[in-house]
Amino acid sequence: MENPGSTRRDFGPARAALDIEFRKVGKVFASRKGQFEVLRDFDLEVRKGEFLAIVGPSGSGKSTVLNLMAGLDTPTSGTVACHGHPITGVNSEIGYLTQHDSLMPWLTVEDNVAVPLEIRGIPKAERRERVRRMLADVGLGGFEHHHPNQLSGGMRKRAMLARTLIYDPPTLLMDEPFGPLDAQLKVVLQADLMRLWNATGKTVVFVTHDIVEAITLADRVIVLSHRPSRIKLDEAIAIGRPREVHEARFAPGFEDHYRRLWSAIEIGGAEKTP
Amino acid sequence: MSDGPTTPPSAFAGKLRRLDAVWFYRALFLVAFLGTWQLASGPLLDPFWVSSPSAIGATLVKWTRSGALQYHLLVTFKETATGFVFGAAFGILAAFVIGSSDILRRTVDPFLTAVYGVPKVALAPLFIMWFGIGLAPKIVLAAVSVFFLVLFxxxxxxxxxxxxxxxxxxxxxxxxxxxxxxxxxxSALPWVFSGLKLGLPYGFVGAVAAEMMASNAGIGFLTQNAAGQLDTAGVFAALFALMVVTAALNEGLGRLEHRIFRWR
Structure with missing residues (x-):
């Protein structure tokens, strides 16, 4: 397949080039209604520097996959490794941008974004300077002293993104970060994300239910099946980089990607689970 | 783009007017209440039992002149304040120790609930036995009352x-x-505050109840003493003084709370 984007990064030897690796991972949740199996024999390799999007019907294990990567959930069987070693506790080598608003309402935007630096013991003066630059980068310059409840939904997302990027984690996990936003704002934030990510070479795992968003942003899109989830389709996206977010959907090949992904999800939706 | 700050509409002036009106109605209510009491006392009700605002006022003036009111109020205030500080500090500390572990919390929960269910006033005789009739039993009773409320x-x-x-x-x-x-x-701080605000009057209850049982100073002693002389005005005057202090302290706590939670 023709892939004009492949010149951007050079993948080294297979193992060393892996950022996150799932080996035969099973995950069973027990609840009052009984047990339900979310993942069974799940294998996944995320390469370093790759932008991977995960799509799938609701109720498939998308968020579970991210929580396993973050070490917030532990696999029932199999192993999940990050940067070459198995994840045993909460994984602080990643940044996790959740759907849920986790800004602390009692802190100003500046203090919220400074928390990861404070944890790392960075002196106050440097903290302030780095926070100021980061806020300007995400378009929140001038809102340092606002409290989260004084910001709009989009601005809170920006603040959360700033808080995740400021400590420079090599891997970013994003769980439908732009889900509840309106269409135009979504495109603006996607463009900002592309701009901020482009030069960094960070690995991104991006969960979304929006196929257009997945194709627009990602190097590779995987489709999960219904529970117990497996990878139904693994689609490399052949759209060159750097990409213009609002142009990507007119790129040659976009339509084919869309059709293939859509049918994979649709068939998944009609399928009866065992 | 809808990506802008949401500034709350400034209705400050209107709010201020509403507040003024509320204060006016409060004053009106107070005047009506005291007026009715004053007028009813004598023609309708026996002043021996219900006294009257003017008689209570006279007692308050008399006690203030002699310094008795300040002295007794200060004693009760000291007991309550000391008990409050200790009770609140230990309550918050214990809550963090207990709350940091789910197992520990679930283990001690039934015991705490059982002890909490005991009316604290019923502990007063015990504390008087243990700590004598000085300030100590009152402080301990106030502290225990505050402790549980803040803890829970x-x-x-x-x-x-x-x-x-x-x-x-x-x-x-x-x-x-x-x-x-x-x-x-x-995130626990608003609950800490509601515990403190709830605990403050109970701290006074603890201190005053212990005073009524065994002491020679404090508002509890003053009411008990006035009642012993069948001085209804004296009982009301002592209670009124206590009420004013409690209300003032509660207002102070409320202001502090407002300052701390400006982010809301």
Missing amino acids: STIGGIAQADRKMVDALRIMGAGRFTVHRRVTFP
Whole structure:
């Protein structure tokens, strides 16, 4: 397949080039209604520097996959490794941008974004300077002293993104970060994300239910099946980089990607689970 | 783009007018209440039992002139304040120790609830036996009363801390202490405050109840003493003085709360 984007990064030897690796991972949740199996024999390799999007019907294990990567959930069987070693506790080598608003309402935007630096013991003066630059980068310059409840939904997302990027984690996990936003704002934030990510070479795992968003942003899109989830389709996206977010959907090949992904999800939706 | 700050509409002036009106109605209510009492006392009700605002006022003036009121109020205030500070501090501390472990919380919960259910006033004789008739038993009773209210309220607040916020912080690399300082404590703080506000009057109840049983000073002694002389005006005057102090302290706590929670 023709892939004009492949010149951007050079993948080294297979193992060393892996950022996150799932080996035969099973995950069973027990609840009052009984047990339900979310993942069974799940294998996944995320390469370093790759932008991977995960799509799938609701109720498939998308968020579970991210929580396993973050070490917030532990696999029932199999192993999940990050940067070459198995994840045993909460994984602080990643940044996790959740759907849920986790800004602390009692802190100003500046203090919220400074928390990861404070944890790392960075002196106050440097903290302030780095926070100021980061806020300007995400378009929140001038809102340092606002409290989260004084910001709009989009601005809170920006603040959360700033808080995740400021400590420079090599891997970013994003769980439908732009889900509840309106269409135009979504495109603006996607463009900002592309701009901020482009030069960094960070690995991104991006969960979304929006196929257009997945194709627009990602190097590779995987489709999960219904529970117990497996990878139904693994689609490399052949759209060159750097990409213009609002142009990507007119790129040659976009339509084919869309059709293939859509049918994979649709068939998944009609399928009866065992 | 809708990506702009949401500034709340400034209705400050209107709010101020509403507030003025409320104060006016409050004053009106007070005047009507005291006026009715004053007029009813004598023609309708026997002043021996119900006294009257003017008689109570006269007693208050008399006691203030002689310095008795200040002296007794100060004694009660000292007992309550000391008990309050100790009770609140231990309550918050214990809540964090208990609240930091789910197993521990569930283990001690039935015992705490059982002890909490005992009317604290019933402990007064015990404390008087243990600590004599000085300030100590009153302080302890006030402290115990405040302790449980603050403890339960704070434990409730800690349980309310947003799990997702805690997870977000741990992923950023935060240890237990940072999680407490940045998430658990601030999110429990409103509950701590409601515990403190609830606890304050109970602190006074504890101190005054212990005074009524065995003491020679304090508002509890003053009411008991006035009642012993069948001086209804004296009883009301002592209670009134206590009411004013409690209300003032509660107002102070409310202001402090408002300052701390400006982010809301």
